[in-house]
Each structure stands twice: as structure tokens, then as C-alpha cells.
Amino acid sequence: MDQHKSLESRIKQKAAELGFVACGFARADAAPRTAARLREWLDDGRHGTMIWMEERAHHRGSPAGLWPEVRSVIALGMSYAPAADPLALAEVGDRGRISVYAQGADYHDVVKKALKALGRWLAQEAGCDLKVFVDTAPVMEKPLSEAAGLGWQGKHTNLVSRAHGSWLFLGAIYTTLELAPDGGPTGGCGSCDACQQACPTDAFPAPYQLDARRCVSYLTIEHAGPIPAALREGIGNRIYGCDDCLAVCPWNKFAASAAANKAFVPRAELAAPRLAELIALDDPSFRQVFAGSPIKRIGRDRMVRNALIAAGNSGDAALAVPVARLLDDPAPAVRGAAAWALGRLDRERFAQERDARLAAECDADVRAEWEVA
Structure with missing residues (x-):
């Protein structure tokens, strides 16, 4: 040098x-x-x-x-920088969407x-x-x-x-070095509000402000409990993070995927995972699928919870059967998400399951799950 x-x-x-x-x-x-x-x-x-x-x-x-x-x-x-459109799976109901950075x-x-x-x-x-x-x-x-x-x-x-x-x-x-500073920022957003309009859960109370409590990335990654019912539909089929506000930014037309580090090329099993397979994960299989991925830190329960929310939003009645298998899952957040998803996919079966559970002896948490769902 x-x-x-x-x-x-x-x-x-x-x-x-x-x-x-x-x-x-x-x-x-x-x-x-x-x-x-x-x-x-x-x-x-x-x-x-x-x-x-x-x-x-x-x-x-x-x-x-x-x-x-x-x-x-x-x-x-x-x-x-991704080679494929991050929004391509938005309307593919039986698949989950994982944020580009985690694929x-x-x-x-x-x-x-x-x-x-x-x-x-x-x-x-x-x-x-x-x-x-x-x-x-x-x-x-x-x-x-x-x-x-x-x-x-x-x-x-x-x-x-x-x-x-x-x-x-x-x-x-x-x-501790005294390095000559570079200049400050060049460029800006101007009047563009594409990212604000794209947010599916209205997480931006104003430009340049984020309320993490409404952000899909926070809800699917950082938040450990049940996802608030009012925000579940907005999550769509996003099961880990959200790229929407980034993907619509006009400045991305200058971002060349050729510049991306090859370590971040999507793994085939994470590019478009099937919801039915994600719902069926137990802890060992979760660890196997997501080994070497940042996703591993959220654990099986949070991932399955997210997949159940996506299943409930899918409109795919075929998912009702694997969803129903999780109604008695040990994790409360999983049970609650399963009840909610079943109510969206098979209302008759949901009513039967709900009536049977509420008629039986059950604790307050179980009752609350079914009443919310």
C-alpha cells in the first residue's frame, strides 16, 4: 500500500x-x-x-x-443490495416474506x-x-x-x-486517532413520501420519526408476546422484518446488487419459505433451518407465531389443518396466534374449538386468547 x-x-x-x-x-x-x-x-x-x-x-x-x-x-x-424485487412475494399467500438482510x-x-x-x-x-x-x-x-x-x-x-x-x-x-473528518450528508428526501405511504402498519407518526411499537420489524423480531390484534392484518405475510419502506425508496435505483457482499446472497430455503413448513417447526428443526442466520436469535416460538399470523392473512383454507394442530401449543403466543389464524381460515371449526374450550375449565390466559380471536 x-x-x-x-x-x-x-x-x-x-x-x-x-x-x-x-x-x-x-x-x-x-x-x-x-x-x-x-x-x-x-x-x-x-x-x-x-x-x-x-x-x-x-x-x-x-x-x-x-x-x-x-x-x-x-x-x-x-x-x-438485493438482485430480486423485495416486494415480489407480497401477493403470494402460502409463502412467508423474510427481510432481505436476513436471507x-x-x-x-x-x-x-x-x-x-x-x-x-x-x-x-x-x-x-x-x-x-x-x-x-x-x-x-x-x-x-x-x-x-x-x-x-x-x-x-x-x-x-x-x-x-x-x-x-x-x-x-x-x-483515539485524530482523523480528518469527511463532509456531512449530501442529498435528501425532498418532498418524496414513498416510504411513509408504503408502511403497512402506519409506524411513522411523522417524517423522520418511527414508532417501533407499530413497526413490522419490531413486532416480528423484538416483540416476544402476542402481536396486537389491530396490527396483525397489516403484517400480511411478513414473518421476519419488513423491507417495504426501504424497497420503495427512489434512491435504490442507484444501488447495484453487484456491490453486495456475496455472503448475503439469499439461501434458497429462506428466499420464499412455505408457511405450512414454518408452522410445523419444532425447536430442533427451527435451529437446523436457521443455523448461521440472524433469524435464529428470535427462537422457534416467535417464528411460528409470525408464520401463524401470515397464515391467517393468507386466505388459504388448506392451512387451517396445520394451524389447528397448534391450538394447544405450550407457548401462549403461539396458541393465541393459532386461534386467530383459524378464525380467519375456517370459521366453523374455530367456533367449535372456541366453544369447547370456553365451556371447559380453563385459565384466564386461554380464555382471553379465544375471546380476542
Whole structure:
């Protein structure tokens, strides 16, 4: 590598060699409004049951809040731009829709491996201290990436890049180095509100604001209990995450799938899974199907719950039989989703099952499931 180049140029070159398509630098204090915006979001309760957001808000608010010695942030993006239309399965009732980012290898593993390699190289080159982060740490990657010039936070609150659209996994390196900062964001959303209009559950109370409690990604991934009945129809056949607000963004016409890391190429069994097969999963088969996938962290019960909601929305009466098998599942959220789905698919059988259960001795939770359904 050319030692006559600036350290910043050499970092960007090395980042590209490791699979990052975007790299920029920001001062550690370059996003001063982050803490106040986070506090307002938390105070409004829009984080739902994501208690960890509240518990480590003091670390999230600024890089120095997590590591006082940090002087610069290296913001990095790895592309997962899809080759196929993320909305193609919207009307295919017997299939589940998995968010593009989760159809291939676990991005936590792929991005962190590259971050660690870049960090080792940088420590050797510059003799600095540093820390690497991807997603699971209390780091606000999106405002930091905006400050480093990777893009801007769009009206859907996700980062939008001129070159890569909405399809970037973000990582960050905090370092004691004083790196020359890149410029701030270039571009913007203008009058476009495509993402706002596309949201199936009205999760955006206003542009640039997200209420996670109504977001399909939150409901299908982070939320452990029964999904609120009023939001179930809006989930459609989405069983893990949602791409709608990203997929409709006009900036994605510039995002080339050729730039995507090959680790994120969809696995065949995750590109268009059959709902009947997902409903039938027990814990061992769930672990087998989703080994090496970020989906594995939600567990069997949450996945089957999601698949049952999708089955109830499918209009496919053939799914009533596998749905009914789960009416006595050990997991309350699964039982409740099965009762709701059966009521949508086979009203006569649902009435029979409900009357038999309510007439028998049953606890309040079981009674509530059938009364809601």
C-alpha cells in the first residue's frame, strides 16, 4: 500500500479491500443532537419493550459516553443490495416474506470479522487504541454515519446513500486517532413520501420519526408476546422484518446488487419459505433451518407465531389443518396466534374449538386468547 498517501486514504483503501463499499470519518462529537433525540424517543415510549435502549441510553447518546478516550469515528457500510424485487412475494399467500438482510449469512458475523481485520491493520499502522462495533453495542450508527458523509437519515429513519440506496449494513470503529473528518450528508428526501405511504402498519407518526411499537420489524423480531390484534392484518405475510419502506425508496435505483457482499446472497430455503413448513417447526428443526442466520436469535416460538399470523392473512383454507394442530401449543403466543389464524381460515371449526374450550375449565390466559380471536 502506498505509504505516501494520507492515513485517511489508506484506511478507505483497506476498508474497500475488506468488502466495505462506504467509509467516512467524523469527529467523536459530530452528532451533538443524538442524545436529545434519543431521549425524546424513549420518553415517548416508542422503543416498546426494547428495554436495553433505555438502560444504556447514557452510552448511546454520544461516542464519548461509551468510551471517553475516543477522538474520531470511522463509519463503514457493507452492501446487501438485493438482485430480486423485495416486494415480489407480497401477493403470494402460502409463502412467508423474510427481510432481505436476513436471507443470507448473519451480518453480525460477516461485518464484525471485516471490522476486526480493519482494526488490527489500523492498530499496526498507526499505533492507536480502538474499538469496533456492529449493531449489538450501544452505538447510534445512523447519525454517526450521516455525520461521516455516508448518507443521510431518510424519512423512514434509516440511512440512505446516494450510491447504495437503503441497503447498507453499518459498522463503526471508535479510535483515539485524530482523523480528518469527511463532509456531512449530501442529498435528501425532498418532498418524496414513498416510504411513509408504503408502511403497512402506519409506524411513522411523522417524517423522520418511527414508532417501533407499530413497526413490522419490531413486532416480528423484538416483540416476544402476542402481536396486537389491530396490527396483525397489516403484517400480511411478513414473518421476519419488513423491507417495504426501504424497497420503495427512489434512491435504490442507484444501488447495484453487484456491490453486495456475496455472503448475503439469499439461501434458497429462506428466499420464499412455505408457511405450512414454518408452522410445523419444532425447536430442533427451527435451529437446523436457521443455523448461521440472524433469524435464529428470535427462537422457534416467535417464528411460528409470525408464520401463524401470515397464515391467517393468507386466505388459504388448506392451512387451517396445520394451524389447528397448534391450538394447544405450550407457548401462549403461539396458541393465541393459532386461534386467530383459524378464525380467519375456517370459521366453523374455530367456533367449535372456541366453544369447547370456553365451556371447559380453563385459565384466564386461554380464555382471553379465544375471546380476542
